[in-house]
Structure formats: C-alpha cells, structure tokens
Amino acid sequence: IENFSIARKEPHVAISVDMLDTGVDVPEVVNLVFFKLVRSKTKFWQMVGRGTRLCPDLFGPGMRKTEFRIFDVCGNLGFFGANPELSDPPVPKSLTERLIAARLKLTQAIDQAVATGSPPQTILPVAQNEAVSREELAEVRAGMVGEVRRFISGLDTSSFIVRSHLRLVDAWQAEDAPWSQLSDDAAEELAHLASLPSSADLGGEEAKRFDLLMFEVQLSLFGRSTKLEACRRRVTEIATALSTKMEIPAIARHAELIEDLMSEVWWTGLTVPVVERARLRLRDLVHLIDQVSRPVLYTDFLDELGVPTTVAISPTADFAAFKKKARAFLAEHEDHVTLRRLRSGKALTDLDLSELERMLLTAGVGSDADIEAARTMEAAQVIGFGVFVRSLVGLDRGASQEYFAAFISDGASADQIEFIAMVIEYLAESGVIDPGLLYTSPFTDTSPNGPDDLFEAAVVEDLFERLRAINQSAVAIAGANASAEAG
Secondary structure (H helix, E strand, O other): OOOOOOOOOOOOOOOOOOOOOOOOOOOOOOEEEEOOOOOOHHHHHHHHOOOOOOOOOOOOOOOOOOOOEEEEOOOHHHHHHHOOOOOOOOOOOOHHHHHHHHHHHHHHHHHHHHHHOOOHHHHOOOOOOOOOOHHHHHHHHHHHHHHHHHHHHOEOOOOHHHHOOHHHHHHHHOOOOOOOOOOHHHHHHHHHHOOOOEOOOOOOHHHHHHHHHHHHHHHHHOOOOOOHHHHHHHHHHHHHHHHOOOOOHHHHOOHHHHHHHOOHHHHOOOOHHHHHHHHHHHOOOHHHOOOOOOOOOOOOOOOOOOOOOOOOOOHHHOHHHHHHHHHHHHHHOOOOHHHHHHHOOOOOEHHHHHHHHHHHHHOOOOOHHHHHHHHOOEEOOEEOHHHHHHHHHOOOHHHHHHHOHHHHOOOOOHHHHHHHHHHHHHHHHHOOOOHHHHHOOOOOOOOOOHHHHOOOHHHHHHHHHHHHHHHHHHHHOOOOEHHHHHO
C-alpha cells in the first residue's frame, strides 16, 4: 500500500480484498474495478470514494483530476441506481435475543396447549403408548420462564442503557409480574428487553446455539416451526461428532443418549419433555466438538539443504527486538508525565519527543538507527515517532471513551456497544487504528459487514471521522509545535 500510494513507484495496479475499500487515499487513482457483489450502500459509496480524491496536475500542467472510470463487473451501479432509496440491511438480532424469543414462543405454545383442554397426545405427535402429562409440560414451561426471569433479574437498573427502559424493567422485575400467563403483549415487551445487557450467564456460544436448535425442534412439535427435518439433521451431526469423543468422561456418561439421538427410534414418537431433557444433558458438552475437521495430509517431499552461509546480525538493528525492549522499558516508566500525556491523546512538542528519544538511548534500549527507523514508522496511514510510541503504550481507555461517548449513549443496542467496546480495546492496545480494519476479524465475527450492519451510513462516517481524529493526534505530536498546529 505504501508503494502504491507513490505515483512514480511500482506497483501501478493493486488488487484488494476489502483492504483498500476504505481508509486508503491515493489521489492518482483514475480506474476502479468492482469485481464483487455489494449490497451495503455505505460500503458501496466508500468504494466509490477511492476514486473521488482530487489531484492537481494529474492530466497535465494545470489540469486537475476531473473524472475517473468504474469498471463494474457485478452490476452494483445498476443496482443502486435502480434502488436509490435502498437502506442498509437491518441490524440482526443477537443470539441472546433469539434465545429469549424462542423461550417465550415455547412458553406461549405450552399455555395454548393446556388452555385448549385437549389431551396433550393429540397436540403432540407422540407414540400411542406414551402420553405427555400436563405436569411434564408445566415442568418444561417452568424451566423456560425461569431462564427468562433470571435474564430480566440480571438487568442493572443503574446502567444508563437500562434506565431508558426502566418502566418495563421495574414491571417485570416485580414480584407480582404476570409470569403465569404470557399474553402476546407481554411476550413482545420481554422480547424488547432481551436486547439489553444482563449479568445473567446463559452459557457459552456453542451451548446457546444448541439451545436454539433444540427449541426449534420443540416448536416444530407444536406446529410452530417448519424446520424439524433441518434441525434433525443438525442434531444427528452433533451427536455423531460427540460419539467420536467418548474418551472424555463427561461425554461418556451420556453415551446411551448420544447413541439414541443417531437412531430412528428416538425420533419416533418424540415429545417436548424428551427433547428438553436431552437439551439440558448435552448443552454443556457441545463445546468439546472440534470446530474444524481437517484431513491428515501426507507428503513425500525431500528437503534439499543449500550451502550454509554465515550471517552477522546486530541485535540493535533488529527493529522487532527494539520494539520489544522499548515496550518493556516504557511500561516501567508509565508514570512519566510525557507518557501520561501521550496515552491521554494530548499533543506533545518536539522537546517532549526528544526527551523520550533520550530516555531510550540513555537506557541502551536502542541505537540511533533504531530511533531513526521509529521516526519513519507508519501505522493507520500516519507516520512519526509519536505514532511509534503510541503503538507501544496504547491509548487510555478513558480518553477513547470520550471520543465514542455518542455511540454508547441511551438507545444504543447491545451489539453496537459491544462493537464500540472492541474498538476501544483495540486502541488501548495499539494506540491507532485503520478504519478499514473494522471490516475484518474480530470486528466482523458478530457483524459480517462490520459497522455497516450496526449503524446508519451517516453514523458510520462519523465513526470514521473520529477514528481519523484519534490517528491524527498521534501525527500532531510529531510537529515542531503540536498544540499550535492543532489550533
């Protein structure tokens, strides 16, 4: 990227998978090739923006850049031209929200089954010799309601996020809350509260996904889901994977159940209580399944040894080793006034930077060559010794939170708060951040399209501006008089 941004330096063509879509400014670019399908309006205009950068004298002396070409292989321009008002995809519900909603649906299904007065075996497809008692259904219902109540009880009313929903939270945390019979309105209110952060531990991600799978099976038995066959295949796959781990005592204890899940007999005459008992017994075991199954590869390559050569390596010339020693040294002197100002994002003068350089040289941490290399270090499209030091000491979390206070104010969803928290955590570790990284892991682990899935286009642009401001604060400290230049 560094070489590509220099007009007279190779390469003149760059092929990118997301890395150059945002946060990279090369004014000389006049040809863009879109060779992927894009349906996020924010991402689309970010990509177009790589060609809109003005560039003087590009077409000749006094002839500035006035146009650029887009070669659109996948018809994105036509799509957005035909859908000018297309909004970004809605924010998907979190796994916890989906779990709470499934428990509420199952509770309502049990309530309806009991209220009809019909024998349970006519409502559920059970074997003729096995009836489902109302006591068993009531036990399943109690478990569902108990988990939802535990989640609601874990809502902290002192949190500014929860306070905006205080009326509903107080009503459902009260002792006289109407849990015995959930109406559609009550279920809707509880589903709305599921988006709030709770201290209740509903299990790990694997356990939650298994819960959701088994809830779909139970809802299918009530006729409220059409995913029974798909869920059956998935449960069988999980049971098969667990059967290969019988050397683990926790799994071996449930060997009989695991074998049953892989047979036709277990699925014949299936009932809601039977599914619930299987869910409770296996939910804490599914995380033991190998996440990726890789075949063993065998090769018959012969290694060829070349002529040995002697290489002289100077420890001080190893920039990676210098960074490691500098990070340890600065951590020991974190109370130094200059470092405190740097971590808080405040601008420093040349005198401050010279003092930091002197400290590293005096302590024997690095050489003049190391310091010179540090002065030219680049991170997140910013260069300077301040960038180098910031990358080692990070940015204070309090200072980062001030930048993003608007994103974690009242009304922010749990996923939005979690996303901004990851940004703050990254800045605390690395000091600066390239906005383009927000479209890579770990930011895309819960939001496949990064911030585009969580925020509106204008909010995403605001987020990028704040990130650039944080990065620029590291550049500003490298100036002769940083505070005057910032003004």
